[in-house]
Amino acid sequence: xxxxxxxxxxxxKVAPFITALGCQLDKLEAGVCHSHxxxxxxxxxxxxxxxxxxxxxxxxxxAGTAAVTLIEQGQRVLTAEFKIxxxxxxxxxxxxxxxxxxxxxxxxxxxxSEVYARQADNSLVLVSKATVxxxxxxx
Amino acid sequence: xxxxxxxxxxxxKVAPFITALGCQLDKLEAGVCHSHxxxxxxxxxxxxxxxxxxxxxxxxxxAGTAAVTLIEQGQRVLTAEFKIxxxxxxxxxxxxxxxxxxxxxxxxxxxxSEVYARQADNSLVLVSKATVxxxxxxx
Amino acid sequence: xxxxxxxxxxxxKVAPFITALGCQLDKLEAGVCHSHxxxxxxxxxxxxxxxxxxxxxxxxxxAGTAAVTLIEQGQRVLTAEFKIxxxxxxxxxxxxxxxxxxxxxxxxxxxxSEVYARQADNSLVLVSKATVxxxxxxx
Amino acid sequence: xxxxxxxxxxxxKVAPFITALGCQLDKLEAGVCHSHxxxxxxxxxxxxxxxxxxxxxxxxxxAGTAAVTLIEQGQRVLTAEFKIxxxxxxxxxxxxxxxxxxxxxxxxxxxxSEVYARQADNSLVLVSKATVxxxxxxx
Numbered sequence: 001x002x003x004x005x006x007x008x009x010x011x012x013k014v015a016p017f018i019t020a021l022g023c024q025l026d027k028l029e030a031g032v033c034h035s036h037x038x039x040x041x042x043x044x045x046x047x048x049x050x051x052x053x054x055x056x057x058x059x060x061x062x063a064g065t066a067a068v069t070l071i072e073q074g075q076r077v078l079t080a081e082f083k084i085x086x087x088x089x090x091x092x093x094x095x096x097x098x099x100x101x102x103x104x105x106x107x108x109x110x111x112x113s114e115v116y117a118r119q120a121d122n123s124l125v126l127v128s129k130a131t132v133x134x135x136x137x138x139x
Numbered sequence: 140x141x142x143x144x145x146x147x148x149x150x151x152k153v154a155p156f157i158t159a160l161g162c163q164l165d166k167l168e169a170g171v172c173h174s175h176x177x178x179x180x181x182x183x184x185x186x187x188x189x190x191x192x193x194x195x196x197x198x199x200x201x202a203g204t205a206a207v208t209l210i211e212q213g214q215r216v217l218t219a220e221f222k223i224x225x226x227x228x229x230x231x232x233x234x235x236x237x238x239x240x241x242x243x244x245x246x247x248x249x250x251x252s253e254v255y256a257r258q259a260d261n262s263l264v265l266v267s268k269a270t271v272x273x274x275x276x277x278x
Numbered sequence: 279x280x281x282x283x284x285x286x287x288x289x290x291k292v293a294p295f296i297t298a299l300g301c302q303l304d305k306l307e308a309g310v311c312h313s314h315x316x317x318x319x320x321x322x323x324x325x326x327x328x329x330x331x332x333x334x335x336x337x338x339x340x341a342g343t344a345a346v347t348l349i350e351q352g353q354r355v356l357t358a359e360f361k362i363x364x365x366x367x368x369x370x371x372x373x374x375x376x377x378x379x380x381x382x383x384x385x386x387x388x389x390x391s392e393v394y395a396r397q398a399d400n401s402l403v404l405v406s407k408a409t410v411x412x413x414x415x416x417x
Numbered sequence: 418x419x420x421x422x423x424x425x426x427x428x429x430k431v432a433p434f435i436t437a438l439g440c441q442l443d444k445l446e447a448g449v450c451h452s453h454x455x456x457x458x459x460x461x462x463x464x465x466x467x468x469x470x471x472x473x474x475x476x477x478x479x480a481g482t483a484a485v486t487l488i489e490q491g492q493r494v495l496t497a498e499f500k501i502x503x504x505x506x507x508x509x510x511x512x513x514x515x516x517x518x519x520x521x522x523x524x525x526x527x528x529x530s531e532v533y534a535r536q537a538d539n540s541l542v543l544v545s546k547a548t549v550x551x552x553x554x555x556x
Contacts, residue, residue: 016180052218054196084221086218103543131500249363270361288463331473332470357469
């Protein structure tokens, strides 16, 4: 039984905006979180590509969940800032996100998220990469 | 008649993800775009605050629309990267975004977005600030 | 007598790298710091423009000094992260930096730095803009 | 004979600010650049750690040199923006930087730089990580 993983699982799923976007949790271990979104028309920007805001949301939330696996009971994380590079116009059947912790810490946790677009042949193409700074605070 | 403003108005509204989030256009002039979202439960993260992804989406899309007011016919903009600082846990009746152009350019346009949360007394509190780099390409 | 301003003045001047670059303090008040560098060949990159690293150093250090004006005795600030947009190839007789605090805080202070190049006619052209996140810790 | 590698080697070494800081080129191949600085007192900030500006300069310049290995004759790169996370207070005998290309492109090249501090036992500790956006232009 691991209460940090349980709390991370709860945090990932309970956020209404994450449910609204259809984000789903794929993998969770200490310092690691994988997730995905099955892409629909609602996720698009004006030219039919996946909106940067969708990629940013998945990158931020998956990073935050990876951070929650490392905090203590009674603590929570809030995103202090993030930066995302949109590397390619994103299209595909799903958006897949892999987040890992670059630097754990008592006050600040730094995470990286790689966002991939699943292609017709099932391959994953890297479409964006984010660095996320999370502040650890008491609930 | 100004075709750049018309195109910016179209770009703001036609993006399905922007409609899904309830983003609305408030003001548009050369190099300036204002917008807002009436906040609902769907915009929240796990602790009841506005999700960083909602703030990022509004900051990015409003910045992009401000950039579209400056491009020529047959061109479009794509976000190359952005960075957002979440300054305070955001709560309120609406999220308001003001975007301006820091540096116009033929290849790259740099915009800044300030995101405010409207409080019960109608005042606006700055909750996040983003810098957005937009790449100008031919359609 | 204001010990925070005295400490900020000390921090600005005592850093060996800042002395090596010729950075000078121009103005200091609560939450504000201005500085400049008289430009020499040593500040250039390969094409004769001011190196991005010089602009970043001045932007970071001036922001940090502005933050020090707001902390308590026995505390210090360390840069957690910064992001800088180089808006134009920078040339001129001097680099001038204006830093202000976007958001004070007990744990994190967010500052912005605007870097200008002084032209032959003495006018200032904005060449870069940075957002700096500073962590406040006990000495 | 590879003119892009020759040009990258030239760009790394010819920049006066890079010489002034003592940056040295260690490895160069298509899309990859490694460099280091032997640390001296001049590289320190006010508390005796390596100044963020030194880390940023090495991260930016090594990333730019990695990008130059990928461009065509008659082109050059200029840093459009970068973001750096300072992960730990940096101390040691040398600063070592490894830069790789995250995404090549005709207009924009995105690079990542990892900066390490060499410890007394010769091990390398990651002290900062940067993402650098480089604009490709004609000379």
